[in-house]
Amino acid sequence: MADKVILLDFWPSPFGVRARIALREKGVEFEYREENLRDKSPLLLQMNPVYKKIPVLIHNGKPVCESMNVVQYIDEVWSDKNPILPSDPYQRAQARFWVDFVDTKLYEPADKIWQTKGEEQETAKKEYIEALKILESELGDKPYFGGDTFGFVDIAMTGYYSWFEASEKLANFSIEPECPTLMASAKRCLQRESVVKSLHDSEKILAFAYKIRKIYCV
C-alpha cells in the first residue's frame, strides 16, 4: 500500500518546522495542510483530541502528535536513510536529554520574549541566553549537536533558530556575541536543503510576531 502522509501544521510554528524537516530528511512525500488556529479543522480536533495542537502527522489515517514524538516516529518508520537518532543507546539517551532541555528551558523564555515587554521581557531575555549558553557548552567543537551529522537535537533547535532574528529584533539584543559557536551551527543548519524547504523567511516570521504582539497588546 502506498504511504499516505498528511501534516497538519501552522507555517510559523517552530514545532511544525521540526516535523517538516524530518520528513524531508527522509525524502517522504507528504501533503502539507495549513491550519487556522483560531478556527481549527474538524480533522485536527479529531486527530489530536487531547491537546488540539499542531503539528499532527497523519500516516495512513493514524495520528502521531507532539513534535519530537513525530520526529522519532519518522526516524523509526523511514529508517533506511539519514538516521536522525544515533544508534548507540547512550548517545540516544543524551540526545533525548538535550531535546528535553530545549523544550523545558527555551520554550517559556522564547515565548515571553515576544509576548511581553519591559522588565518581564528583560528577564525572559536573560533566561533565554542562559539556556542558549548551556546548549552552546554542550555543542562544544562539534559542527552539530549530533556530532558530524545533523540529528535529533539539531532538528529540535532549528525551530528556535528560525525565530532567532525575530526574537533579537523584538527584544533588542544580539545572540551571536553571546553564543558564537551556537550561531555558527545554526547557520549551518539553516543552509541544509530540508531546512530551507521547510522554513519561511525571517521577514515573514517577524511580521507575524509583530501581529501577535498587537493581539497581546504589547
Place this chain on the structure above:
Amino acid sequence: MANEVILLDFWPSMFGMRTRIALREKGVEFEYREEDLRNKSPLLLQMNPIHKKIPVLIHNGKPVNESIIQVQYIDEVWSHKNPILPSDPYQRAQARFWADFIDKKLYDAQRKVWATKGGEQEAGKKDFIEILKTLESELGDKPYFGGDDFGYVDIALIGFYTWFPAYEKFANFSIESEVPKLIAWVKKCLQRESVAKSLPDPEKVTEFVSELRKKFVPE
C-alpha cells in the same frame, strides 16, 4: 566488563520508582543510593549538573538523567527480556505520547492537590481528576496501557499511586470512586514483582507528604 549500575534516588519519588521498576523488569543488578535532597551528594551534582535532580542512573560511570529517558535507555541496553516499549513504531509513538502526557499534566496537577488549600486546591483537584479520567479512558478495557503486556506507560504512571492516599487525605476525596477502572489497573500492577519491590508503603509516603505540606500550607 561487568555492568556497574548505580541509581541515585529518593525513596518517595514517583520518578525514581519508574527507573527502579524498569531495572527490576530486566533483572539488572543495581546499587540503590538514597540521596538527601537538602544535602545533595557531590556525585549527584557531578552526574546531573544541569538539573541536580534524582533519579540519576549511572551505568559504568556514565550518567543518564530524566526518568522517562532512563526507562528507554534500560529497555534498549537490556533488550533481551521483558520489552518495555512495543516493537511497532506506531504503538511506540502512542506510548511516548501518553508518558509525555503524564509528565506534562499529572505532576503539576497533583502538586496543587497536596501543596495548596482553598480555591487553588479545589481547582487542582478538579484538574487532577480530569487527567486521571483521561488516562482511564485511554486504558479502556485493556489489562495494561500497552495492551496485554505491562509496559512503558504503566511504568510511567504507577508510582503516582503511592501518593494517592496523601491526595485523598489533604483534598478530601476518593480517587477510586472517580476512576475505579484505573484503581483496578493499579491492583494488577502491584502484583508484579518489579513493582511490589520498587514502590514504598503509601502510608509512609502520606507521613512524608504530611511533613512536606506544612512547609507550603502553614496550619
